[in-house]
Amino acid sequence: MAARSSASGTNGGAVPRRRRGALLLTVRLASGAGILVVGALIVVAAIAEKRARTRYDVPIHAITVPGDQASIDRGARLARARFCSDCHGEGLTGRIMADSPELGRLAAPNLTSRTAPRALTDLEWERAVRHGVRANGSALRLMPAHEFTELTDDDLGAIIAYARQLPGSSAQVPTTVAGPLLKALDVAGLFKLYPAAGIDHNRPHRARLVAERTPAYGKYMASTCTGCHGERLSGGKPPGAPPDWPAAANLTPSGIGHYSLADFTRLLRTGVRPDGSHVNDGMPWTFTRSLDDTEIAAIHAYLRTVPRRDYGQR
Ligand code: HEC
Numbered sequence: 001m002a003a004r005s006s007a008s009g010t011n012g013g014a015v016p017r018r019r020r021g022a023l024l025l026t027v028r029l030a031s032g033a034g035i036l037v038v039g040a041l042i043v044v045a046a047i048a049e050k051r052a053r054t055r056y057d058v059p060i061h062a063i064t065v066p067g068d069q070a071s072i073d074r075g076a077r078l079a080r081a082r083f084c085s086d087c088h089g090e091g092l093t094g095r096i097m098a099d100s101p102e103l104g105r106l107a108a109p110n111l112t113s114r115t116a117p118r119a120l121t122d123l124e125w126e127r128a129v130r131h132g133v134r135a136n137g138s139a140l141r142l143m144p145a146h147e148f149t150e151l152t153d154d155d156l157g158a159i160i161a162y163a164r165q166l167p168g169s170s171a172q173v174p175t176t177v178a179g180p181l182l183k184a185l186d187v188a189g190l191f192k193l194y195p196a197a198g199i200d201h202n203r204p205h206r207a208r209l210v211a212e213r214t215p216a217y218g219k220y221m222a223s224t225c226t227g228c229h230g231e232r233l234s235g236g237k238p239p240g241a242p243p244d245w246p247a248a249a250n251l252t253p254s255g256i257g258h259y260s261l262a263d264f265t266r267l268l269r270t271g272v273r274p275d276g277s278h279v280n281d282g283m284p285w286t287f288t289r290s291l292d293d294t295e296i297a298a299i300h301a302y303l304r305t306v307p308r309r310d311y312g313q314r
């Protein structure tokens with residue numbers, strides 16, 4: 001199941017949209033099926049405690065944060081196109097995505113430097129976004145760093161530049177506290193509570209990529225589509241999802257091979273399919289509409305090169 005959010009987006013109803021929807025899913029899974037029995041919780045608690053205490057050794061990687069307006073504007077666009085503001089809220093002032101006894105309190109923190117308890121350093125930004133860890137090496141929960149681990153220094157720098165000049169808000173966002181259910185699903189391998197666990201922290205980072213209409217650039221941009229559409233982009237629901245879960249579509253050639261570039265652009269900007277029908281609100285087109293023409297053309301080109309798969313092979 002995706003750890004992301006727009007509820008499905010990666011995590012759930014009260015959670016940022018459908019991607020964040022995985023969380024909502026989690027709640028229903030658990031309350032409906034009662035899968036996780038009390039006896040198992042003791043074992044689970046011990047393993048979960050160990051996972052929570054795991055420290056990741058991440059090499060230090062310096063980032064240059066630009067100050068020019070063009071970079072800030074690009075960062076603003078990327079923060080939407082990469083769904084940061086889907087979880088962290090408009091203006092990146094943070095928000096509570098879900099709060100229940102089983103799930104715990106899932107909150108995406110305030111990322112603005114003027115009002116947060118203190119400004120994040122460049123190092124903290126780099127570790128959080130590309131590695132899913134805090135400065136001390138402990139793992140962040142739910143922050144989908146596995147989808148951002150390949151972000152270039154340039155793109156990350158632009159997002160930081162954008163966040164640093166935002167007006168911010170004085171609203172205090174409480175910290176995340178993972179509930180017993182979420183920990184149990186994580187231990188059972190059904191939910192990625194700690195994305196840092198699945199990241200190669202020694203992978204070299206690229207300084208920049210030239211934005212061009214190539215499958216390679218499209219693959220880079222499409223990393224943030226996998227949270228909902230699945231690692232293999234064939235859509236369907238995460239394993240165990242309830243019947244009313246909005247299933248993501250098959251983006252491989254067997255699913256949308258008939259989409260021209262114009263069709264694809266219209267879908268990502270307005271949510272309207274080639275036949276005139278409108279996608280449901282599980283598809284975050286209000287964020288994908290921030291993708292520019294080159295990025296959309298690149299993703300379109302990339303999706304033509306991925307292996308055809310039947311719907312739902314995730
Ligand atoms: C938060 C989850 C989520 C994310 C992230 C997401 N999608 Fe979707 N997408 C969906 C869902 C759910 C549907 C199905 C909507 C429906 O059936 O009405 C969908 C439908 C689509 C469709 C329509 C296919 C069709 O004809 O039915 C396209 C194209 C698409 N997505 C492309 C993308 C691309 C490209 C990205 C990344 C840039 C992306 N999506 C990111 C959830 C998501």
Ligand code: HEC
Pocket residue numbers: 003004005006010011016020079082083084085086087088106107108109111120124125128129134139140141142143144148159175176
């Ligand atoms: C699925 C929702 C989600 C998305 C999408 C998301 N984040 Fe996060 N992010 C979180 C959560 C939740 C935390 C806090 C985790 C914790 O406290 O354990 C977090 C933490 C962070 C932190 C660490 C903040 C701190 O005070 O230590 C940074 C920085 C961050 N996110 C930046 C980003 C950026 C930049 C993007 C987009 C490229 C992004 N996030 C996308 C959910 C999300």
